Amino acid sequence: MNRIKIDVASALADRRLQATLFPALQRSVESRDEAVSEVENWEELRDYGRRVKLHTLEKLPFYLEKLEKNVVGHGGKVLWAESGEDAVRMILTIARERAVRKVVKSKTMLGEEIHLNQGLLKGGLEVIETDLGEYIVQLCDEMPSHIVTPALHKSRHDVAELFEAKLGMEPTDDVAKLTLTARNVLRRHFLEADLGISGVNFGVAETGTIVVVENEGNARLSTSLPRVHIALMGIEKVIPRTVDLSVLLKLLTRSATGQRLTSYVNLISGPKREGELDGPEEFFLILVDNGRSQIYEDQFLRQTLTCIRCGACQNICPVFQRLGGHAYGTVYQGPIGSILTPQMFPIAAVEEHPFASSLCGACEETCPVKIEIPKILLRLRQQVQEARNHGIQRFRPERIGMLMWAWVVSSSRRYAIASRWLRRLQSVLFRNGRFRPAVPPVSAWQKDRDVPGLAPKRFREYRESEGAEH
Numbered sequence: 262m263n264r265i266k267i268d269v270a271s272a273l274a275d276r277r278l279q280a281t282l283f284p285a286l287q288r289s290v291e292s293r294d295e296a297v298s299e300v301e302n303w304e305e306l307r308d309y310g311r312r313v314k315l316h317t318l319e320k321l322p323f324y325l326e327k328l329e330k331n332v333v334g335h336g337g338k339v340l341w342a343e344s345g346e347d348a349v350r351m352i353l354t355i356a357r358e359r360a361v362r363k364v365v366k367s368k369t370m371l372g373e374e375i376h377l378n379q380g381l382l383k384g385g386l387e388v389i390e391t392d393l394g395e396y397i398v399q400l401c402d403e404m405p406s407h408i409v410t411p412a413l414h415k416s417r418h419d420v421a422e423l424f425e426a427k428l429g430m431e432p433t434d435d436v437a438k439l440t441l442t443a444r445n446v447l448r449r450h451f452l453e454a455d456l457g458i459s460g461v462n463f464g465v466a467e468t469g470t471i472v473v474v475e476n477e478g479n480a481r482l483s484t485s486l487p488r489v490h491i492a493l494m495g496i497e498k499v500i501p502r503t504v505d506l507s508v509l510l511k512l513l514t515r516s517a518t519g520q521r522l523t524s525y526v527n528l529i530s531g532p533k534r535e536g537e538l539d540g541p542e543e544f545f546l547i548l549v550d551n552g553r554s555q556i557y558e559d560q561f562l563r564q565t566l567t568c569i570r571c572g573a574c575q576n577i578c579p580v581f582q583r584l585g586g587h588a589y590g591t592v593y594q595g596p597i598g599s600i601l602t603p604q605m606f607p608i609a610a611v612e613e614h615p616f617a618s619s620l621c622g623a624c625e626e627t628c629p630v631k632i633e634i635p636k637i638l639l640r641l642r643q644q645v646q647e648a649r650n651h652g653i654q655r656f657r658p659e660r661i662g663m664l665m666w667a668w669v670v671s672s673s674r675r676y677a678i679a680s681r682w683l684r685r686l687q688s689v690l691f692r693n694g695r696f697r698p699a700v701p702p703v704s705a706w707q708k709d710r711d712v713p714g715l716a717p718k719r720f721r722e723y724r725e726s727e728g729a730e731h
C-alpha cells in the first residue's frame with residue numbers, strides 16, 4: 262500500500278506559491294464574510310441546511326429512488342456506479358456506442374476523484390476541460406489545488422507564460438486578453454464535441470432536476486451543445502425538495518465565492534423534448550457511490566457526506582493557507598480533505614491527513630452546514646493511532662519516546678530525578694535560553710519550534726520556599 266505523504270517542505274519553500282496563495286485565500290475569506298454579513302438569519306439558514314442534509318442521509322435510499330424515478334420520467338436514464346472504475350467504464354460504453362470522439366467537461370470534483378480524464382484518454386477519447394481554472398491545470402498536467410478555484414495556485418503571470426507556451430499567445434498578463442484567448446479556443450471545442458460531462462451540485466428528488474452552479478457559462482454549453490450529456494453525481498448530493506434548494510444555494514454561493522448567487526444556475530430536467538431547439542438528445546445521470554456507503558455506516562462520521570463543496574473551510578484554514586492544495590497529494594484537500602480522504606482510503610495510507618490541522622475550529626465555524634470537522638479529525642486521529650498500535654508501526658520512535666515519557670511521569674520519584682538531571686544538563690543543552698541545534702530527526706522538528714529552557718526551580722520548590730516565608 263502506497264502512503265500518501267503531505268509535502269510540507271516543498272510547499273513552504275515554493276516562493277511563487279507563497280506569494281500567490283495567501284492573498285488569494287484572504288480575498289475569498291473577506292468576500293465570504295461580506296456576503297454572509299448581509300444575511301440576518303444566516304445562522305438559521307446554516308441550521309436548516311444541516312438539518313436537510315442530515316435528514317436526506319437518513320433516508321438516502323428513498324430519496325435516491327425518487328430522484329431516479331423522476332429523472333426517468335423526464336426521459337433521462339439513470340445508472341448506478343458502485344466504484345469509480347464502474348463509472349468510467351459506463352461512460353466509455355456510452356461514448357463507444359455513440360461513436361463519440363471529443364468530450365467537453367465542466368468542473369466536476371467527482372470526476373477528479375475517479376480519475377475520469379485518465380480513463381477517457383485511455384479509452385481513446387479527446388477530453389477538454391472547459392472551466393477556465395480546470396483548463397489551466399489541464400494544460401499544466403496538474404491536479405486542481407482547490408475544490409472551487411482549481412488554479413488558485415497560479416498567478417496571472419504563470420497563466421500568461423502557460424498560454425504563451427501552449428497556445429502560442431503573444432506575451433501579456435492582461436487578464437481580459439488571457440480569458441478571451443481561452444474562450445476562443447474553448448468555443449471551437451464546444452461546437453465539435455459529441456459528449457458533454459458535468460458534475461452535479463444538487464439533485465432534487467421531488468422534481469428529478471439536477472442543479473449545476475457556475476460563473477462562466479461553460480457548464481451551460483457543455484450540458485446543452487453536445488448531443489449527449491452525462492451528469493456525474495455522488496449519491497450524497499440528493500436533496501428532497503426545491504424549497505430546500507433555495508436555502509442550500511444561498512449557503513453554497515455565499516460561502517464559496519462570496520456571491521449572492523452565481524452567474525449561472527443550471528436546472529436540468531432530462532434531454533430536450535420534442536419541438537425544443539436546445540439541449541442534448543440523450544441525458545444520463547450516473548449515481549456514484551465510490552466508498553460513500555462505507556462512510557454512511559458510521560452514525561457520527563456520516564455528517565462528512567453533508568458537505569456541499571463550498572471550499573470555505575479551505576480558505577479559512579491556517580494550514581491550507583500555508584500549504585495550498587497540492588501538498589496534500591490528494592483530490593480533496595484542506596479540512597474537508599482531511600476528513601474525507603481518510604474515510605475513502607485505507608487509513609494507514611493517509612495517516613498524516615487527520616493531523617494536518619491545528620484544531621483551531623475555524624473550519625467548523627465557517628462551514629455552511631456546520632460539519633463538526635475538528636471532532637471528526639479527533640476521531641480519525643484515534644483510528645490512525647489504533648491502526649498503528651496494531652501494526653509494525655508500534656515500534657516507531659515517537660511511540661517509544663511516549664512510552665518512556667509515560668514511565669517517567671507515572672512516578673513522582675522518577676520525575677524528580679529526571680527533572681534534576683535535565684536541569685543539570687541545561688547548560689549543555691541550551692544556549693541563550695534556546696535549545697541547541699540537535700541531531701536529526703529532532704533538528705527538523707526544531708526548525709519551526711522554540712523549546713523553552715527549564716525553570717531554575719521546580720514548582721514544588723517554589724511552593725516550599727513560599728511556605729517557609731509565611
Ligand code: SF4
Nearest residue numbers: 568569571572574628
Ligand atoms: S466541509 Fe463545510 S466548509 Fe468545507 S467544503 Fe464542505 S461544506 Fe464547505
